[in-house]
Amino acid sequence: MAEFDYRAHGLEPPARRPPIPGGGPQTVAGILDAPLRERPDAEALVGRHDRYTYAELDREVNRAARVLRDLGAGPFTRVACSASNHPEVVIAFLATQRLGAIWVGVNRPLAPPEKAALLVDCGARIFLGDPEMAAQVEGLRAGLPALEHVIRLEPGKPDSAFRRALGGVGEPGRPEVEIDPFAPAAIAYTSGTTGLPKGAVHSQHNLLLPGAVSRALGTYPPGTRHGAVLPLTILNLMILGPLAAFQAGEACVCVDRIDPVGLAGFVRDERIGCFAGVPAIIHDLLTHPEVRPEDLATLDKPLIGGADVPEAFRELYRERFGSEVAIGYGMTEAPTAVTRAEGRAPEPGLCGAPLPQVRIRILSEDGRALPPREVGEICVAPAEEGPFAGVYTPMLGYWNRPEETASALAGGVLHSGDLGFLDEQGVLYIRGRIKELILRGGANVYPAEVERVLQEHPAVAAAACLGVPDERLGQRVVAAVQLEPGASVSEDELRAFCGERLARYKVPERIRTVEVMPRNAMNKIVKRELEPLFAGR
Numbered sequence: 001m002a003e004f005d006y007r008a009h010g011l012e013p014p015a016r017r018p019p020i021p022g023g024g025p026q027t028v029a030g031i032l033d034a035p036l037r038e039r040p041d042a043e044a045l046v047g048r049h050d051r052y053t054y055a056e057l058d059r060e061v062n063r064a065a066r067v068l069r070d071l072g073a074g075p076f077t078r079v080a081c082s083a084s085n086h087p088e089v090v091i092a093f094l095a096t097q098r099l100g101a102i103w104v105g106v107n108r109p110l111a112p113p114e115k116a117a118l119l120v121d122c123g124a125r126i127f128l129g130d131p132e133m134a135a136q137v138e139g140l141r142a143g144l145p146a147l148e149h150v151i152r153l154e155p156g157k158p159d160s161a162f163r164r165a166l167g168g169v170g171e172p173g174r175p176e177v178e179i180d181p182f183a184p185a186a187i188a189y190t191s192g193t194t195g196l197p198k199g200a201v202h203s204q205h206n207l208l209l210p211g212a213v214s215r216a217l218g219t220y221p222p223g224t225r226h227g228a229v230l231p232l233t234i235l236n237l238m239i240l241g242p243l244a245a246f247q248a249g250e251a252c253v254c255v256d257r258i259d260p261v262g263l264a265g266f267v268r269d270e271r272i273g274c275f276a277g278v279p280a281i282i283h284d285l286l287t288h289p290e291v292r293p294e295d296l297a298t299l300d301k302p303l304i305g306g307a308d309v310p311e312a313f314r315e316l317y318r319e320r321f322g323s324e325v326a327i328g329y330g331m332t333e334a335p336t337a338v339t340r341a342e343g344r345a346p347e348p349g350l351c352g353a354p355l356p357q358v359r360i361r362i363l364s365e366d367g368r369a370l371p372p373r374e375v376g377e378i379c380v381a382p383a384e385e386g387p388f389a390g391v392y393t394p395m396l397g398y399w400n401r402p403e404e405t406a407s408a409l410a411g412g413v414l415h416s417g418d419l420g421f422l423d424e425q426g427v428l429y430i431r432g433r434i435k436e437l438i439l440r441g442g443a444n445v446y447p448a449e450v451e452r453v454l455q456e457h458p459a460v461a462a463a464a465c466l467g468v469p470d471e472r473l474g475q476r477v478v479a480a481v482q483l484e485p486g487a488s489v490s491e492d493e494l495r496a497f498c499g500e501r502l503a504r505y506k507v508p509e510r511i512r513t514v515e516v517m518p519r520n521a522m523n524k525i526v527k528r529e530l531e532p533l534f535a536g537r
Helices: 033-038 054-070 087-099 112-122 131-138 161-167 204-217 235-247 260-270 279-287 311-321 402-408 447-454 491-499
Strands: 043-046 051-053 078-082 102-105 126-129 149-152 184-191 197-203 226-228 252-254 274-277 327-331 336-341 350-354 358-363 376-382 414-422 428-433 438-440 443-445 460-470 474-483 510-514
Touching (some): 033 054, 043 054, 043 087, 051 054, 054 087, 087 126, 102 112, 112 131, 126 131, 131 149, 149 161, 197 204, 204 235, 226 260, 235 336, 279 311, 350 358, 358 414, 447 460, 447 474
Parallel strands (some): 043 252, 078 102, 078 126, 126 149
Antiparallel strands (some): 184 197, 336 350, 350 428, 358 376, 376 414, 414 428, 438 443
16 A cells, blocks of 8 residues: 655554454455355345345445546545435445545535535545535535545436446456555544634544444344444444444444434334434434334434433433433544443433543643542543553544644543543543533534634624533524624524524524623633523523
8 A cells, every 4th residue: 555644644653553352354444354254145234225235235335446446546535425324325435445545524514615624624536425415516616626526426316427337347346455454544524622624534443443342342232233323424423333333244224314203214114223313313213203112112222422411311211221321422533432331320521431442541731640530631542451452543633734633642642622530430520621512412513613603794893602501402502792893783694694604503593792792811701601691592
């Protein structure tokens, strides 16, 4: 495989190259090999329009790799995708991994300017999208100098451009590419405190480790069919859905509906046993009058993440599944979860004990390890004992952001930017977010990103975005603005302005105007003094 210049892209070359224990795959490129040998005719990947055995999936991935190679994809070429959950997304992802290319998921709800910013930042050469997303990106081509090809994915249409291309390559076999499991394989974008997106870069090793740990822990019984409900263009969901299923030799079902009736139909008809969701999705699934208990007969304790969990939801979950909601803590940069608390009564800030591949360190501002119960920054390092000792590797850094990479990986640990403490048993509790992340129904909203957009409006002199508690979504996005002298603008106008530049879930639901922003001695806005503006409805 070609050499990659890590420093040129603001990344840190891997300091260690530990194998993943347990006899599983060491590369995503080889993730189908064991099931291919052991059960080639078993179902592997299912969607609304398609159904593949492991043998059929392997052939389709090889065809997709040939199509992408013919378009110029090779080692480290960035291939971006924005589409709803269908098998074609998974096939394209696996094809990039067999080529040694770098996958870039682009979430569909992002506004066109947000999508353009990601595509420019990563230098995507190929974009795969459903008709709506492809049309959006075609309209942005003038500002995307690196982009050479826009390919339409049209699930259910055998004459689509992508399907025709797949059918035209015959049986090409697997690409003859030497895969380095520690080289860049995927970029997952997460907004930072600057309000601009940052691309966390992961290796194929990183993408496989969570599934290997899950399998070692026996998280899912044999025969469990995995659902992919949340967007597969979010890298963590590709890891928790298809990759975890394939590592276990089970089937992954791509679910393209999250409304309760549609989702219940998928669970019933495809016998889905598990999926990663957010409280709002599970709440609606368990309370909708048209969803019958027998529709969910196969569903066993879905994984909940991405949002604070209200007590009312916990009670609903206990009643249906007979257990506490499993609480965890994770990051895009990890990737996925690094702690878990299962079967424990809720406590303020409880995140659980470290998973077997990691240890959690709490560090002071000057890098000192802090004793139990003392609050500092939550940092993640490889486990020092057990079967996964030394196996964990953090992200390779932030794409083209050397300073942020150096800060996030300083001292050989992954710095989360979150505040918390460990108790005497090593259980993690979170106490605040340095980055002020708002968790709205499982979606990450960074206040700085919303504030940056609000302050682009000519009438706005200053803006402050914050999250307010919500029983169903965990938090809702609200904002306060200070206007320029003599300026006038309505709340509806500001929300419309944001809606043109931000994904819908990031647009503040309420915007209040203040004469003067409350500030401290360092001229920073004191957001807690703005909270009373949003009390009640």
